[in-house]
Amino acid sequence: MYEKIFDIVQSVDDFVWGWWMIILLLGTHLFMTVRTGFIQRKSITKGIPLSVSREDDADGEVSQFGALTTALASTIGTGNIIGVGTAIALGGPGAVLWCWLTGVFGIATKYAESLIAVKYRVKTADGRMQGGAMYALERGLNMKWLGMVFAVFAGFASFGIGCATQVNAIAEVCNENLGIEPWIIGVIVAVLTAFVIFGGIKSIANVCEKLVPFMAIFYVVGCLIILGINYDYIIPAIKTICRLAFTPGAAAGGLVGTGIRYAMQYGVARGLFSNESGMGSAPIAAAAAKTKNPVRQALVSSTGTFWDTVVVCLMTGLVLVSTIMKNPAINADQIADGGELTTLAFGQIPFFGPFILVVGIISFAYSTILGWAYYGERCVEYFSGKKGLIPYRVLYIAVSLIAPVLALDLVWKIADILNALMAIPNLIAVLLLSPVIVKETKKYINNLDAVDDTPVPVVKTGVGKEEGR
Numbered sequence: 001m002y003e004k005i006f007d008i009v010q011s012v013d014d015f016v017w018g019w020w021m022i023i024l025l026l027g028t029h030l031f032m033t034v035r036t037g038f039i040q041r042k043s044i045t046k047g048i049p050l051s052v053s054r055e056d057d058a059d060g061e062v063s064q065f066g067a068l069t070t071a072l073a074s075t076i077g078t079g080n081i082i083g084v085g086t087a088i089a090l091g092g093p094g095a096v097l098w099c100w101l102t103g104v105f106g107i108a109t110k111y112a113e114s115l116i117a118v119k120y121r122v123k124t125a126d127g128r129m130q131g132g133a134m135y136a137l138e139r140g141l142n143m144k145w146l147g148m149v150f151a152v153f154a155g156f157a158s159f160g161i162g163c164a165t166q167v168n169a170i171a172e173v174c175n176e177n178l179g180i181e182p183w184i185i186g187v188i189v190a191v192l193t194a195f196v197i198f199g200g201i202k203s204i205a206n207v208c209e210k211l212v213p214f215m216a217i218f219y220v221v222g223c224l225i226i227l228g229i230n231y232d233y234i235i236p237a238i239k240t241i242c243r244l245a246f247t248p249g250a251a252a253g254g255l256v257g258t259g260i261r262y263a264m265q266y267g268v269a270r271g272l273f274s275n276e277s278g279m280g281s282a283p284i285a286a287a288a289a290k291t292k293n294p295v296r297q298a299l300v301s302s303t304g305t306f307w308d309t310v311v312v313c314l315m316t317g318l319v320l321v322s323t324i325m326k327n328p329a330i331n332a333d334q335i336a337d338g339g340e341l342t343t344l345a346f347g348q349i350p351f352f353g354p355f356i357l358v359v360g361i362i363s364f365a366y367s368t369i370l371g372w373a374y375y376g377e378r379c380v381e382y383f384s385g386k387k388g389l390i391p392y393r394v395l396y397i398a399v400s401l402i403a404p405v406l407a408l409d410l411v412w413k414i415a416d417i418l419n420a421l422m423a424i425p426n427l428i429a430v431l432l433l434s435p436v437i438v439k440e441t442k443k444y445i446n447n448l449d450a451v452d453d454t455p456v457p458v459v460k461t462g463v464g465k466e467e468g469r
Contacts, residue, residue: 040105
């Protein structure tokens with residue numbers, strides 16, 4: 001029965017992640033890169049300094065840094081570690097290049113979707129900011145029905161990409177390295193998650209502001225140490241990644257490239273899973289930020305893709321490929337999934353490797369659980385109102401309890417499908433609102449201190465009608 005279910009899910013996954021989805025996603029990245037005048041330059045030179053500035057007098061719920069770290073909490077997750085390993089296992093080392101390119105050009109899409117999230121955000125009667133693709137579709141394009149579609153897909157996606165895959169990864173790494181039973185991990189994660197998410201966005205942002213910088217710096221330093229150990233295989237690893245991104249072939253350690261199609265498919269899919277550019281998830285957090293104008297926060301939000309994929313995913317890919325090539329004991333051709341591949345690769349580094357893996361996965365995955373809980377809540381509130389929040393939280397916590405016993409391969413496949421389904425309406429919003437994005441960019445990009453004094457509409461509930469209408 002499981003095999004039949006898996007085969008069905010696999011067929012659906014192959015369809016939604018066919019060439020049409022790759023073209024839509026990468027096409028949007030390239031299109032927005034051109035339309036915004038290669039905004040990646042401004043993202044790095046201006047967005048990074050802005051991300052640590054404070055705007056206490058601006059309208060919003062959390063600081064720019066709080067919104068960024070909440071978004072990074074959901075994006076820097078197991079996709080950066082296990083997800084990259086899965087991409088290499090299924091698509092070969094060449095998938096690393098496509099994952100990286102998805103991140104480079106995805107910065108423009110992350111900028112665009114965050115801009116319209118802030119521009120079309122609303123405020124609830126009790127003072128909470130709400131925004132994201134659903135409000136951009138409703139208020140910017142008068143397509144509320146498509147906003148509902150996005151909210152439903154994103155709400156369901158939160159249980160997969162945001163919860164089940166993350167808890168499953170924590171349980172697996174703790175069981176293999178620490179000998180802790182999976183069900184115990186489920187209980188611990190459920191309790192810790194409940195403690196934070198019932199406090200709302202401010203509680204989540206407070207935790208993420210402290211956890212995200214620590215975990216990112218810790219993991220990057222660890223990767224640099226491993227790359228230092230593997231210094232003689234870094235250049236061969238880069239050559240192998242670039243060569244196998246376009247042609248079939250083999251490399252040391254059982255690494256096999258299956259050609260451009262699978263390298264692109266799994267590299268782009270894991271790139272999207274990792275940085276979420278085009279999915280429309282991170283802009284939900286961006287909409288809550290205190291910011292003077294939409295462009296300012298869009299620049300800050302776009303730096304998330306830079307840190308997540310351009311830096312962290314690339315380093316993970318180099319660590320895995322160089323370590324496998326250097327250590328003959330690892331045969332990638334005989335490894336069933338990305339989690340096993342990643343565990344074996346890091347395990348080749350005495351003492352330090354397993355420690356990096358365990359701490360990295362636990363912190364990355366737990367922060368993702370918190371960030372996606374917020375995304376899911378905002379989507380549920382959009383299509384059901386506040387009455388749906390408590391049931392959603394209870395169900396989210398329940399999923400974290402059972403996730404450790406779920407099959408990881410099936411969970412990843414379902415998460416991939418949901419990612420694609422929620423990305424489609426969001427990409428429609430980005431493309432159709434591109435003239436607005438260009439106009440706002442020209443208006444504020446050279447005057448980032450300018451204040452957008454357009455009143456933020458007040459709504460009675462999360463489902464749409466403005467106060468007094």
